[in-house]
Amino acid sequence: MKKMNQALLSVEKLDVAYGSAKVLHNISISIGTGEMVFLVGRNGAGKTTLLKTISGFLKPRDGSILFNGKNINALSIEQAYSEGIRYVFQDKRVFSELTVKENIAIAAYGAKEKLSDALDKMFLIYPKLKDFINIRAKGLSGGQKQLLLIGRALIGNPSLILIDEPTEGLAAGTIEDIFKVLAMLQGKISLLIVEQNLSVVCRLAHRVYTMEEGKITHEFTQDQLKDQSQLEACL
Amino acid sequence: MIQNILYGLTIGGILYITAIGLSLTFGTMRIVNFAHGFMYTIGAYLLAAILLLTGNNFLLSGLSAVLLVVPLAFIIERYVIRRLYGVSVDYAIIATYAITLIGVDLVKWIWGTTPISLQDPIGKFMNIFTVDIPVYRIVIIVTAIAIFVGLGLFFKKSMVGKIVVAGLEDREAVSSLGLNVNKYFAYIFILGSVLAALGGVLYAPITSVHPYMGSAFLQLGFAVVIIGGLGNLNGTFFAALAMGIVMGITGRYWGPAADAIVFMIMAIILIVRPEEIEG
Ligand SMILES: Nc1ncnc2c1ncn2[C@@H]1O[C@H](COP(=O)(O)OP(=O)(O)OP(=O)(O)O)[C@@H](O)[C@H]1O
Numbered sequence A: 001m002k003k004m005n006q007a008l009l010s011v012e013k014l015d016v017a018y019g020s021a022k023v024l025h026n027i028s029i030s031i032g033t034g035e036m037v038f039l040v041g042r043n044g045a046g047k048t049t050l051l052k053t054i055s056g057f058l059k060p061r062d063g064s065i066l067f068n069g070k071n072i073n074a075l076s077i078e079q080a081y082s083e084g085i086r087y088v089f090q091d092k093r094v095f096s097e098l099t100v101k102e103n104i105a106i107a108a109y110g111a112k113e114k115l116s117d118a119l120d121k122m123f124l125i126y127p128k129l130k131d132f133i134n135i136r137a138k139g140l141s142g143g144q145k146q147l148l149l150i151g152r153a154l155i156g157n158p159s160l161i162l163i164d165e166p167t168e169g170l171a172a173g174t175i176e177d178i179f180k181v182l183a184m185l186q187g188k189i190s191l192l193i194v195e196q197n198l199s200v201v202c203r204l205a206h207r208v209y210t211m212e213e214g215k216i217t218h219e220f221t222q223d224q225l226k227d228q229s230q231l232e233a234c235l
Numbered sequence B: 001m002i003q004n005i006l007y008g009l010t011i012g013g014i015l016y017i018t019a020i021g022l023s024l025t026f027g028t029m030r031i032v033n034f035a036h037g038f039m040y041t042i043g044a045y046l047l048a049a050i051l052l053l054t055g056n057n058f059l060l061s062g063l064s065a066v067l068l069v070v071p072l073a074f075i076i077e078r079y080v081i082r083r084l085y086g087v088s089v090d091y092a093i094i095a096t097y098a099i100t101l102i103g104v105d106l107v108k109w110i111w112g113t114t115p116i117s118l119q120d121p122i123g124k125f126m127n128i129f130t131v132d133i134p135v136y137r138i139v140i141i142v143t144a145i146a147i148f149v150g151l152g153l154f155f156k157k158s159m160v161g162k163i164v165v166a167g168l169e170d171r172e173a174v175s176s177l178g179l180n181v182n183k184y185f186a187y188i189f190i191l192g193s194v195l196a197a198l199g200g201v202l203y204a205p206i207t208s209v210h211p212y213m214g215s216a217f218l219q220l221g222f223a224v225v226i227i228g229g230l231g232n233l234n235g236t237f238f239a240a241l242a243m244g245i246v247m248g249i250t251g252r253y254w255g256p257a258a259d260a261i262v263f264m265i266m267a268i269i270l271i272v273r274p275e276e277i278e279g
């Protein structure tokens, strides 16, 4: 295991609300460079809200988000993107009317990266996508969509990728495909992944946070995750 | 009859050119843009004014009129439309309607209320299926088809077009790729406004130029957009041509019914597909 001492992202005492409904309370988490951290918790716990706040979609009510030591509370989505943060939405939101290649081309354009470089990155994690490159993204299976989205998030050299429930609704075999890709990324880039599949979590995580009703309830280190039942007991 | 159909196609072509901007702004920004009719009016007035300066050079005057609408649309987008993103549809209607009211009063103040007639810019006729049709009307139909094809290519082939198509489906996802969606939607607003002005320019020699010409046409434009399916760009094209023909044929039998029948068709569509306005 790589030693992660310097925190790339550090969220301190974060409060987030939708209008008057406060949904995140005093959240503090950190992610080191190259660290793969998972966030688990029941439906409605506030996992998506946390990821969206880090990536600029929502503004915190209180607390701070430090990225590379810089406060990024007030950054817009595009600014957070420029800082090197990527957010992969829950529910596999590809641009369904565009082809797979066009989906990648838009990301390359946003990152000011050459399309050929972007495609290379994509094929590195998912070579089979070559066969589907010219079909409309709506024709992809759930697993294919998810891999397209994860690959797309790698474009433009990000340093932190936030992935929201990558295996949700996928068949067991497909979950393994996603697992392999995540394993490939392990250590190369910082990741914060919301995931309900505890087997995936325990096999990959450097660290895990559990969340309940808008609060962080536990933190597990890699050693504590060897036994999945400990984590299960906390959910 | 052939003459009515061809004349109807002319109206349909203008309706398409004008309505497509409404469809685009609604599709991208979810804004019902009442300022659109004013762009049509101002296009026609600018044409009339510039024709005097260019010694009746229609092509040059029309082009200048359309280009002058670019900065106007830019300002309206930047200072009015952009503040309306995500707020209730009613505010957008009130704000854009206010632009039309101010604009129409300005037009009346500058040019007065007397209608201005312009001459047919080409003045030649063409014999089609045994009837004589003004060449200018054919030019309008061809222009509408060219714009339809051009927009199709723009959305399919250009990067800006693809980003807009992506943004129509999921604007959050476009922002998540580091792209400023508002900027691209602003281009689309300006494009739509320019096309409205072009509609006004092209129709001016056929009707007459008056301060309320845009308001009347705007209502027909909305009807066409609803009939074609909100945000459905191909639908808008075919609905516009179909409604043009319907108007042309109805007008042959009873002039006053020509507009009314379009609204009746819209009403039927809304009864059959109520999700059109609820969505
Ligand atoms: N746009 C919104 N407006 C108001 N409340 C919201 C909004 N989005 C989420 N919430 C509420 O905030 C809380 C946290 O939602 P969030 O989507 O962050 O949970 P989650 O942990 O991602 O759940 P899931 O596992 O279902 O994805 C929930 O109670 C939810 O109802």
Ligand SMILES: [Mg+2]
Pocket: A047, A048, A049, A090, A164
């Ligand atoms: Mg969620």
